[in-house]
Amino acid sequence: MAQPASRLSHGRFTPLKFLAPSVLALLAVGIWPTIFAVVTSLREYKLTRPRGGFPFVGLDNYQAVLTDATFWETLARTAGFYLTVMPVQLALGLVIALMLHRPGWGLMRTLLRVSLVVPLATTYAVVGLIGRLVFNRDFGVANQFASWIGLPGLDWLGNPHGAFAAIALMDIWQWTPFCALIFLAGLSMVPNEIEEAARLETKSNWALLRHVQLPYLLPGLTAVLILRSADILKLFDMVFTMTRGGPGAATELVSIYIQRVGFRIFDMGTASAQAILLLVLTIVLSRLFIRLFYREIER
Amino acid sequence: MNPRLLGRVLHLVGLLALLAFTLFPFYWMVSSSLKDQTDLLAAPPVWTFVPTLSHYAEIWQDDTVSKALLNSLIVAGCTTVLAIALGAPAAYALARFDFRGKKDLWFWFISNRMISPIVLALPVYLMAQGAGLLDTHLVLILIYLSFCLPIVVWICTDQFRSIPPDLEQAARLDHANQWDIFWRIYLPLGLPGIAVSAIFSFIFSWNELLYALVLTRSDVQTAPVIATSYMSGYELPWGKIMATGTVIVLPVTVFALLVSRHMVRGLTMGATK
Amino acid sequence: MTNRNDDNSMAFLKIDNAVKRYGDATVIHGVSLEARAGEFVVFVGPSGCGKSTLLRMVAGLEEVSAGRIHIDGADVTDVPPADRNVAMVFQSYALYPHMSVRDNMAFGLKMIKTSKVEIDRRVAEAAAILKLEPLLERKPRALSGGQRQRVAIGRAIVRHPKLFLFDEPLSNLDAELRAEMRVEIATLHQRLGATMVYVTHDQVEAMTLADRIVVLRAGRIEQVGTPAELYDSPVNTFVAGFIGSPRMNFLTARVDSVEDRRVRLAHPALEGALLPLRNGANPKAGDEVTLGLRPEHLTLDAAGAPVTLAVTSEYVENLGGSSQLYARTADGTRVIAQAAGRHTTTRGDTLRLGASAEQAYLFDAQGQAL
Numbered sequence: 001m002a003q004p005a006s007r008l009s010h011g012r013f014t015p016l017k018f019l020a021p022s023v024l025a026l027l028a029v030g031i032w033p034t035i036f037a038v039v040t041s042l043r044e045y046k047l048t049r050p051r052g053g054f055p056f057v058g059l060d061n062y063q064a065v066l067t068d069a070t071f072w073e074t075l076a077r078t079a080g081f082y083l084t085v086m087p088v089q090l091a092l093g094l095v096i097a098l099m100l101h102r103p104g105w106g107l108m109r110t111l112l113r114v115s116l117v118v119p120l121a122t123t124y125a126v127v128g129l130i131g132r133l134v135f136n137r138d139f140g141v142a143n144q145f146a147s148w149i150g151l152p153g154l155d156w157l158g159n160p161h162g163a164f165a166a167i168a169l170m171d172i173w174q175w176t177p178f179c180a181l182i183f184l185a186g187l188s189m190v191p192n193e194i195e196e197a198a199r200l201e202t203k204s205n206w207a208l209l210r211h212v213q214l215p216y217l218l219p220g221l222t223a224v225l226i227l228r229s230a231d232i233l234k235l236f237d238m239v240f241t242m243t244r245g246g247p248g249a250a251t252e253l254v255s256i257y258i259q260r261v262g263f264r265i266f267d268m269g270t271a272s273a274q275a276i277l278l279l280v281l282t283i284v285l286s287r288l289f290i291r292l293f294y295r296e297i298e299r
Numbered sequence: 300m301n302p303r304l305l306g307r308v309l310h311l312v313g314l315l316a317l318l319a320f321t322l323f324p325f326y327w328m329v330s331s332s333l334k335d336q337t338d339l340l341a342a343p344p345v346w347t348f349v350p351t352l353s354h355y356a357e358i359w360q361d362d363t364v365s366k367a368l369l370n371s372l373i374v375a376g377c378t379t380v381l382a383i384a385l386g387a388p389a390a391y392a393l394a395r396f397d398f399r400g401k402k403d404l405w406f407w408f409i410s411n412r413m414i415s416p417i418v419l420a421l422p423v424y425l426m427a428q429g430a431g432l433l434d435t436h437l438v439l440i441l442i443y444l445s446f447c448l449p450i451v452v453w454i455c456t457d458q459f460r461s462i463p464p465d466l467e468q469a470a471r472l473d474h475a476n477q478w479d480i481f482w483r484i485y486l487p488l489g490l491p492g493i494a495v496s497a498i499f500s501f502i503f504s505w506n507e508l509l510y511a512l513v514l515t516r517s518d519v520q521t522a523p524v525i526a527t528s529y530m531s532g533y534e535l536p537w538g539k540i541m542a543t544g545t546v547i548v549l550p551v552t553v554f555a556l557l558v559s560r561h562m563v564r565g566l567t568m569g570a571t572k
Numbered sequence: 573m574t575n576r577n578d579d580n581s582m583a584f585l586k587i588d589n590a591v592k593r594y595g596d597a598t599v600i601h602g603v604s605l606e607a608r609a610g611e612f613v614v615f616v617g618p619s620g621c622g623k624s625t626l627l628r629m630v631a632g633l634e635e636v637s638a639g640r641i642h643i644d645g646a647d648v649t650d651v652p653p654a655d656r657n658v659a660m661v662f663q664s665y666a667l668y669p670h671m672s673v674r675d676n677m678a679f680g681l682k683m684i685k686t687s688k689v690e691i692d693r694r695v696a697e698a699a700a701i702l703k704l705e706p707l708l709e710r711k712p713r714a715l716s717g718g719q720r721q722r723v724a725i726g727r728a729i730v731r732h733p734k735l736f737l738f739d740e741p742l743s744n745l746d747a748e749l750r751a752e753m754r755v756e757i758a759t760l761h762q763r764l765g766a767t768m769v770y771v772t773h774d775q776v777e778a779m780t781l782a783d784r785i786v787v788l789r790a791g792r793i794e795q796v797g798t799p800a801e802l803y804d805s806p807v808n809t810f811v812a813g814f815i816g817s818p819r820m821n822f823l824t825a826r827v828d829s830v831e832d833r834r835v836r837l838a839h840p841a842l843e844g845a846l847l848p849l850r851n852g853a854n855p856k857a858g859d860e861v862t863l864g865l866r867p868e869h870l871t872l873d874a875a876g877a878p879v880t881l882a883v884t885s886e887y888v889e890n891l892g893g894s895s896q897l898y899a900r901t902a903d904g905t906r907v908i909a910q911a912a913g914r915h916t917t918t919r920g921d922t923l924r925l926g927a928s929a930e931q932a933y934l935f936d937a938q939g940q941a942l
Binding site for chain 1: 310311313314317324325327328331340343344388391396404407410411412413414417420421441442445448449477524529537540541548551552556562563
């Protein structure tokens with residue numbers, strides 16, 4: 001990997017000078033607020049009902065959060081969302097990657113590959129807006145598609161299951177290209193000659209995928225699984241603009257829930273506790289990611 | 300039919316279907332923005348129509364939208380500049396120097412991408428409120444650094460690593476100091492990576508909603524925030540909404556197309572190598 | 573159409589006017605050739621001559637733009653590679669990195685649902701031939717280059733293919749290993765008696781391994797023949813210069829006179845150049861010709877030699893048991909001579925090199941053999 005200039009004489013403080021500004025900046029906008037959040041989580045901090053200052057209540061908030069059924073429901077819902085969209089994104093992403101990898105129709109393939117960035121770059125908030133129009137009961141195109149294949153129209157956004165399906169579909173639309181691009185990168189790493197050697201030994205594309213290409217896809221798969229799980233914990237923009245978490249709490253994923261507790265109910269103490277718990281979960285995930293990722297590199 | 304030919308036809312059909320899938324929502328947004336109100340409310344929706352630019356004219360005249368776009372531009376631009384100014388030197392240090400704790404520092408930089416914004420949004424709100432910084436450009440720029448800086452650092456470290464160390468050694472023989480080497484060799488040669496990371500930084504800053512929602516009131520609302528503001532009431536001005544959406548999305552889509560080849564790296568922070 | 577060939581003289585591999593185009597560029601221009609069963613055929617030529625492309629067309633890895641390919645009597649032009657029953661050894665070995673050596677070799681057989689018993693038997697057999705037994709459970713990354721190459725060959729053997737194809741298999745090995753593997757491949761051919769097509773840019777490999785050599789240039793066949801035929805009777809200067817190392821010396825000369833199936837050449841540095849004519853060639857006085865003299869046919873001492881060449885020496889390379897002299901004629905043409913033993917020279921010395929008329933080659937102004 002890195003090839004540092006061998007034993008070059010640089011002052012012991014030189015790296016520091018280069019790194020200090022950015023490290024300080026990240027500390028200021030990252031660590032400091034986190035500490036503040038921890039402190040807040042240990043206090044009763046209801047902005048709508050300031051009780052002579054914000055008294056220190058120790059771990060009461062955490063206890064409340066961990067015994068709060070709604071909190072667990074929200075996490076379960078978020079996990080359910082992950083389990084709903086991931087398989088589809090992986091499968092569809094793989095199909096796209098295979099189609100882009102297969103030679104022929106070069107111009108078309110380039111066009112598709114380039115267009116894959118459109119969903120990824122589209123402002124997530126706007127994606128939610130589009131979703132609201134598409135899944136509209138009366139003049140939304142989703143119901144029109146449904147009628148073309150003989151299914152009755154739904155009140156997507158007014159119906160808990162429909163709303164969940166709608167946000168799932170939009171997420172799938174937006175992030176399948178991500179999976180596809182990663183798998184494509186993995187497929188491109190298979191040396192040409194190995195693919196050819198396999199073509200001399202089997203006609204079956206399935207066998208080629210399973211025995212020859214799969215090992216090259218696995219590192220990417222790991223990255224996708226973990227990055228997407230972190231992303232879904234963060235998911236806010238699209239769902240917020242599309243359903244605001246409704247109807248009821250049908251699409252209230254964890255970030256939306258915490259935002260509601262913090263900025264609608266203004267119960268900062270509880271929200272901070274929830275956020276810290278979320279942070280812990282995220283750190284566990286990122287450690288996992290890095291450990292798995294670096295093991296792949298070491299191979 | 301010759302099986303080879305059949306395979307090619309199926310391949311093309313598949314590619315076209317995927318192209319349609321990828322671009323459909325985008326297409327729908329743009330086409331809806333060009334429909335007049337009756338066409339928009341047609342049930343079932345119409346696919347052919349006479350286009351109109353009335354919604355765009357509406358936005359043009361609406362101060363809120365243009366102000367929001369300007370705010371987005373200012374915030375995204377400044378964040379990007381700042382992220383590069385801080386991140387590029389850091390990336391150089393991580394790429395070329397050897398020191399204790401380098402690996403851990405690296406991990407820490409990268410893992411910031413995984414942090415859920417809501418975690419920081421709560422305390423930053425309280426801190427900004429206390430400092431009177433709510434609804435200012437500055438607070439957004441600072442908080443956006445939390446995800447832009449890691450991106451810049453990662454991509455630029457990658458880029459700087461690929462510059463042959465021999466150049467640095469040759470420069471040393473010419474009595475260049477560390478800063479000279481960075482400024483005159485690594486920056487110019489690393490420009491592609493820097494440009495890519497700048498574009499990513501801009502895109503992510505432009506698209507960001509949560510922090511902007513929480514930390515702005517009326518002065519500094521960015522584009523994504525006003526996108527959410529139309530959502531109340533029954534008779535939603537869909538044409539105006541879609542037009543606003545198009546205008547918001549267009550700049551970053553163009554940028555993204557520029558860096559499409561680097562998309563994977565930027566999003567996964569090089570995880571797939 | 574019968575497809576069992578007992579008659580040895582029938583073509584086992586037949587390439588019939590094969591053409592390969594990439595867009596507007598034609599890379600292979602209507603190549604036709606035949607190989608008999610059990611023959612070792614080598615495609616040789618400079619980079620870009622199309623030899624690998626031709627091999628890959630036989631394998632089915634490249635589509636044929638025009639023409640047909642027949643293996644063992646069957647037309648395989650439209651048949652997918654896996655169904656052609658050919659095995660290929662790649663330049664980079666192309667071993668499956670995550671499979672053990674055993675699994676690498678077994679893969680092809682597993683794909684056609686061969687019984688486990690049979691697979692094990694064949695793997696053991698190939699491993700014994702190539703001395704791979706101790707390596708069977710290792711992964712490719714734990715093997716040296718030479719070992720990987722043998723695994724690649726083993727993978728080809730177990731399939732009992734009709735045709736073995738080799739695409740510059742030794743190019744990635746160091747010189748010593750290359751010589752060793754050359755012998756192994758030749759031994760393998762003797763042992764298996766299979767038809768083998770081998771691509772290389774190294775004419776030493778071609779000369780030592782081939783039953784017949786196909787010399788290619790820019791997508792066309794220049795000459796097909798046994799190593800001896802190519803050495804003794806090259807059809808043009810390209811083949812003459814390609815075969816034999818060090819490269820043949822070429823001198824441009826004029827025909828002085830023609831008498832009695834022999835031609836006298838005029839060249840400032842030559843004396844006594846009275847050479848026999850072959851091939852019914854009919855040069856006239858004043859024609860420009862190219863004279864070819866192999867370095868190994870030149871003697872450093874012209875005493876008693878019928879043809880002599882006056883040169884100014886430049887440099888001698890001492891290889892221990894033999895020497896190579898680099899010199900120039902008066903008109904600046906570089907001449908290399910090879911001789912046994914150790915010789916020295918001083919730069920600027922004038923020497924006379926000796927040659928015999930029978931060992932000289934003659935080509936016309938277009939480079940065709942006379």
